[in-house]
Amino acid sequence: MSINREAALREIQNLTLPDGQTLENADLIRAFSVDRDTIRFVLEVADADAARALAPVEAEARRRLEAMPGVSKVQIVMTAPAGRQAPQPVRSSGAAPSLQIGRHPTAQAGPQAIPGVSNIIAIGSGKGGVGKSTVTSNLAVALARAGRRVGLLDADIYGPSQPRMMGVSGRPASPDGQRIEPLHAHGVTVMSIGLMLKEGEAVVWRGPMLMGAMQQMLGQVNWGGLDVLLIDLPPGTGDVQLSLCQKAAVTGAIIVSTPQDVALLDARRAIDMFNKLKTPVLGLVENMSTYVCPNCGHEAHLFGHGGVAAESAQQGLPFLGELPLELDVRLAGDSGRPIALGNGAAAQAYGRLADRLIQGGIA
Numbered sequence: 001m002s003i004n005r006e007a008a009l010r011e012i013q014n015l016t017l018p019d020g021q022t023l024e025n026a027d028l029i030r031a032f033s034v035d036r037d038t039i040r041f042v043l044e045v046a047d048a049d050a051a052r053a054l055a056p057v058e059a060e061a062r063r064r065l066e067a068m069p070g071v072s073k074v075q076i077v078m079t080a081p082a083g084r085q086a087p088q089p090v091r092s093s094g095a096a097p098s099l100q101i102g103r104h105p106t107a108q109a110g111p112q113a114i115p116g117v118s119n120i121i122a123i124g125s126g127k128g129g130v131g132k133s134t135v136t137s138n139l140a141v142a143l144a145r146a147g148r149r150v151g152l153l154d155a156d157i158y159g160p161s162q163p164r165m166m167g168v169s170g171r172p173a174s175p176d177g178q179r180i181e182p183l184h185a186h187g188v189t190v191m192s193i194g195l196m197l198k199e200g201e202a203v204v205w206r207g208p209m210l211m212g213a214m215q216q217m218l219g220q221v222n223w224g225g226l227d228v229l230l231i232d233l234p235p236g237t238g239d240v241q242l243s244l245c246q247k248a249a250v251t252g253a254i255i256v257s258t259p260q261d262v263a264l265l266d267a268r269r270a271i272d273m274f275n276k277l278k279t280p281v282l283g284l285v286e287n288m289s290t291y292v293c294p295n296c297g298h299e300a301h302l303f304g305h306g307g308v309a310a311e312s313a314q315q316g317l318p319f320l321g322e323l324p325l326e327l328d329v330r331l332a333g334d335s336g337r338p339i340a341l342g343n344g345a346a347a348q349a350y351g352r353l354a355d356r357l358i359q360g361g362i363a
């Protein structure tokens with residue numbers, strides 16, 4: 001009889017540790033594998049004392065697994081690496097000591113919806129610096145101004161900029177050590193992975209840790225009822241994009257690009273990636289489109305113009321609109337008050353983009 005790995009994992013994940021956490025929440029299980037009639041895994045503990053305290057849990061895990069049909073051997077190894085410190089949890093002011101962002105992912109059957117969240121929109125770009133974060137924060141504000149309930153998740157772990165752009169700071173609280181309370185700014189519910197990490201922490205993460213962290217951001221944050229959750233992705237086509245589309249039921253992706261050829265080339269790669277991940281591309285947005293000189297009113301196209309509309313047509317994808325290049329857009333972003341809060345040309349352009357998504361039933 002073949003043993004189902006996920007079912008075996010489920011047998012032991014809810015075992016309670018001496019500190020009251022479950023095995024799953026404490027994230028101690030490593031390399032869980034099933035080989036014919038044998039189950040093997042590692043329990044990663046901080047030191048010899050922790051290993052001793054965990055002995056009854058190990059015994060109970062062994063007992064449960066051995067009781068499963070088809071299992072004849074269970075090998076559990078406890079590691080207590082010499083000289084290694086126990087992982088330090090990230091704490092918020094009111095956080096219980098167990099909350100830790102960045103862990104191995106837990107088993108999950110396919111992409112999941114987030115309870116209470118109607119739409120999840122990923123905002124991506126092929127190239128860095130094209131204004132993806134600026135577009136995300138302003139679109140979030142414009143949607144909130146239009147009366148929508150909006151969440152914004154900054155998943156750009158390599159350069160989280162939403163705290164600055166939305167004007168939020170401080171570690172979000174986690175009163176019970178399990179759920180995270182998001183922050184609120186300009187009518188938008190905000191969470192940034194950057195607020196939960198020590199500086200430089202995520203830079204060394206590889207796929208599984210990123211996937212676990214994304215899973216936590218999606219599943220452990222108290223998002224509440226939202227019409228739409230916007231997710232600011234890192235640039236490119238990497239592990240975060242993959243994790244998001246595998247773990248969350250993403251409604252679709254919006255690709256931000258400047259009209260430059262080099263940015264469009266990378267945008268094409270991003271579209272290709274979302275196609276492969278079976279995430280619908282909702283359309284393309286041209287940022288830094290037209291520059292209107294604030295002194296003489298002359299219009300210039302520093303990065304070209306119309307390239308994104310042409311690319312959308314070529315790809316058979318909706319062109320969602322163009323956003324002007326304005327000094328005030330940057331200044332507003334730097335000051336934590338997105339330009340979309342105002343009434344100028346850029347704010348109006350964001351208002352149109354928001355309307356378009358609302359009319360399309362995706363926000």
Ligand SMILES: Nc1ncnc2c1ncn2[C@@H]1O[C@H](COP(=O)(O)OP(=O)(O)OP(=O)(O)O)[C@@H](O)[C@H]1O
Pocket residue numbers: 125127128129130131132133134135156159161234235287288289323324325326327328329330331333334
């Ligand atoms: N339309 C615009 N007009 C003027 N400045 C802009 C505009 N869009 C973005 N910027 C500025 O360009 C810089 C890069 O923008 P942003 O951080 O949004 O890009 P990004 O694509 O998210 O970058 P990253 O690759 O770092 O994630 C920021 O200083 C931002 O204020």
